Amino acid sequence: NAGVTQTPKFQVLKTGQSMTLQCAQDMNHEYMSWYRQDPGMGLRLIHYSVGAGITDQGEVPNGYNVSRSTTEDFPLRLLSAAPSQTSVYFCASSYSPENSPLHFGNGTRLTVT
Amino acid sequence: GQQVMQIPQYQHVQEGEDFTTYCNSSTTLSNIQWYKQRPGGHPVFLIQLVKSGEVKKQKRLTFQFGEAKKNSSLHITATQTTDVGTYFCAGCSGSARQLTFGSGTQLTVLP
Numbered sequence: 001n002a003g004v005t006q007t008p009k010f011q012v013l014k015t016g017q018s019m020t021l022q023c024a025q026d027m028n029h030e031y032m033s034w035y036r037q038d039p040g041m042g043l044r045l046i047h048y049s050v051g052a053g054i055t056d057q058g059e060v061p062n063g064y065n066v067s068r069s070t071t072e073d074f075p076l077r078l079l080s081a082a083p084s085q086t087s088v089y090f091c092a093s094s095y096s097p098e099n100s101p102l103h104f105g106n107g108t109r110l111t112v113t
Numbered sequence: 114g115q116q117v118m119q120i121p122q123y124q125h126v127q128e129g130e131d132f133t134t135y136c137n138s139s140t141t142l143s144n145i146q147w148y149k150q151r152p153g154g155h156p157v158f159l160i161q162l163v164k165s166g167e168v169k170k171q172k173r174l175t176f177q178f179g180e181a182k183k184n185s186s187l188h189i190t191a192t193q194t195t196d197v198g199t200y201f202c203a204g205c206s207g208s209a210r211q212l213t214f215g216s217g218t219q220l221t222v223l224p
Contacts, residue, residue, distance in 0.1 A: 033211070040122065042201060042216035043156070050210055058211060090155060097212050098143055098205050101158035 002026050006091050006105035013081040013112045021076040021108050023091030029103070031094045032074040036060065036087040037107075043090065048097075049074055081112045115140050117204050119215030127223050132189040134218035136202035143205050145178055145185045146212065151198045159187075192222045 007022045025032065033048035045058030049068040063085060065077040074093075078085060088109050092102040116139040126132050136145065144163045148156040160169055162178035162185060169176045175188045185204075189196055199219045203212040 031210075035214070040216065042119070043203075043214040045211055045213070048211050059213075092156075097210050099161070099163070101146065101161065102148075102156070102203075102212065104155040104157070107155050 004091055004093055004103050004105035006089075006108055008108060009106065011108060011110050013078070013110065015081060015083060015112060017081050019078050019081065021078075021089055021091075021110075023074045023076065023105060024072050025074075025091075025093040025103070026072065027093065027103065028071060029093035029095055030071065031097050032068065033058070033092050033097075033102070034064070034066065034074070034076045035090045035092065036085075037090060038087050046076065046089075078110075083112045086110060086112045115204070115206050115213045117202060117213045117215040119202055119218055121218055122216065123219050123221075125221045125223060126192050128194060129191050132192050132196070132220055134187050134200050134202075134220075136185045136187075136204070136215050138183045138204050138206065138213075140206045141182050143182075145182075146203045147176060147185075147187055148201045148203065148214075149198050150201065150217070154198075156201060189220075192220070194222050194224055196220060197222050 004025045030051045034046040035043040047066040049055045091105040094100045094102045118137045146161045147159040150156045166180045167178040173190045177186045199217040201217045202215040
């Protein structure tokens with residue numbers, strides 16, 4: 001069982017570059033989400049999706065885009081990387097955010113110089 | 114929007130001492146979940162509380178959900194070095210189909 005798979009594990013970008021963080025889950029979960037984790041700030045929700053074709057903004061969506069064309073995949077796009085986006089990014093999925101546990105991927109450590 | 118506050122931010126204890134982290138929400142929660150993140154790892158689900166006043170135990174860990182469903186706590190009895198990590202609470206309220214995480218409590222256990 002792969003669970004939630006995130007790629008890459010590490011990435012270094014220059015300011016202004018764009019990239020896509022990949023997230024895939026094989027548990028047939030309807031709900032998927034992206035969080036960023038910064039020291040002392042906990043996990044902050046960037047974007048989430050309650051099913052294929054449906055996405056919505058979380059707490060800190062600026063500078064990020066998402067799409068959900070399939071149940072399995074939920075990529076996160078950085079449009080023009082900024083140093084403030086240096087962080088650890090986690091993708092997570094569940095059957096429902098209201099009453100089932102989130103399964104997290106192993107994370108992507110992103111540095112923007 | 115919904116806010117979930119968690120204290121303390123850091124806690125150092127001697128092995129064998131007890132530890133408690135507290136979580137408070139600005140709104141009534143439909144449920145609260147607790148996660149543990151080991152250093153360098155990803156958050157791992159521990160438990161979910163749903164009912165007002167609910168208390169659940171997992172070995173040395175005791176989880177409580179307040180009567181008003183706006184606060185929760187995690188208590189670890191007789192900490193061990195394997196308890197090291199950051200503990201997060203996360204709550205879901207009303208129609209918001211998203212979990213809001215507390216800022217976490219980083220626990221260090223000194224041998």
